[in-house]
Amino acid sequence: MDRTAMDRTAMDPTAVKAAATSSGESSAVADAASLLGAIATEFSSLARAMMEGEEDSLVIAKVVRFAAHAVPGSRHAGLTVVRGVARPHTLVATDDIAPRLDALQFELAQGPALQALVQSDVAHAADLSADGEWPVFGPRAYAETGIRSMLCLRLFLTGEHRASLNFYSPEPAAFDEASLATAAMFAAYASLVQLNTVHKDANMNLQRALESNREIGVAMGILMARNLFTSDQAFEHLRVASQHTHRRLREIAADVVTTGEIPYYPED
Numbered sequence: 001m002d003r004t005a006m007d008r009t010a011m012d013p014t015a016v017k018a019a020a021t022s023s024g025e026s027s028a029v030a031d032a033a034s035l036l037g038a039i040a041t042e043f044s045s046l047a048r049a050m051m052e053g054e055e056d057s058l059v060i061a062k063v064v065r066f067a068a069h070a071v072p073g074s075r076h077a078g079l080t081v082v083r084g085v086a087r088p089h090t091l092v093a094t095d096d097i098a099p100r101l102d103a104l105q106f107e108l109a110q111g112p113a114l115q116a117l118v119q120s121d122v123a124h125a126a127d128l129s130a131d132g133e134w135p136v137f138g139p140r141a142y143a144e145t146g147i148r149s150m151l152c153l154r155l156f157l158t159g160e161h162r163a164s165l166n167f168y169s170p171e172p173a174a175f176d177e178a179s180l181a182t183a184a185m186f187a188a189y190a191s192l193v194q195l196n197t198v199h200k201d202a203n204m205n206l207q208r209a210l211e212s213n214r215e216i217g218v219a220m221g222i223l224m225a226r227n228l229f230t231s232d233q234a235f236e237h238l239r240v241a242s243q244h245t246h247r248r249l250r251e252i253a254a255d256v257v258t259t260g261e262i263p264y265y266p267e268d
Helices: 003-012 015-051 056-070 096-110 111-120 138-144 177-229 232-243 250-260
Strands: 076-083 089-093 122-125 151-157 161-169
Touching: 003 076, 056 076, 056 161, 056 177, 056 250, 076 096, 076 111, 089 096, 096 111, 096 138, 096 161, 111 122, 111 151, 111 161, 151 177, 161 177, 177 232, 232 250
Parallel strands: none
Antiparallel strands: 076 089, 076 161, 122 151, 151 161
16 A cells, blocks of 8 residues: 555544454454463363362362353352252352352342252343342342342253352443353353262262162171071161161161171160
8 A cells, every 4th residue: 555545544534443443353353262262271171180080179169260250241150059959059159259149049039040040041130239130139139249240050960950150240231142152161061060070979879878788788697697587577676776776777787797796775
């Protein structure tokens, strides 16, 4: 471009605006690419931690902590979980904001995180200080914590286990479509981590149950051989000893396996 053309461009408001827009778009693209690169790197690190056997509680804490910084508009984050009909609780959070707001929602039985847990895949509050959907929770949440925006996404676990990944900001209308898209990626990853925890717990409980049943079976066999009990009689002696000593049936069975005798207990 010659000097005359450059001068005309410099004096043309339309050209200047177009150049500024182009520059702004390039910057936004660069920022988005940088964010995606950071997210990809973090997910690789988290996947490696899971493969190497790092505790799930540490992995999920890393997910929530990084999500709080990566989701556009977010200043705080937390993970709320519930099992069956038990009271929901905050499993992990970046600071005390999430536990405080969770406790308030549980107290009032309303709020975005609760809605994400039981009704909607996504719950969003643009301004809690003037929110008509949660008329009791919203004003109190703003007055007590200064939080105005919330974005909550359900984690897909099992019918009994439910969770929501929650993001918070003191700014109104802090979350947009980019926020939701980014948060959804973290919610999907958090679901995988939590499902892994659920399956580990289920396997552990099954293993304990099998071990307990095996030990009880061995104890019954010992009583049947030594005292010529039937299987029903042997089990009844174990049950009565458990009831009178206020100990678990498995513990009584372990004593029988070790000593060959029912632990002593005073008769009623």
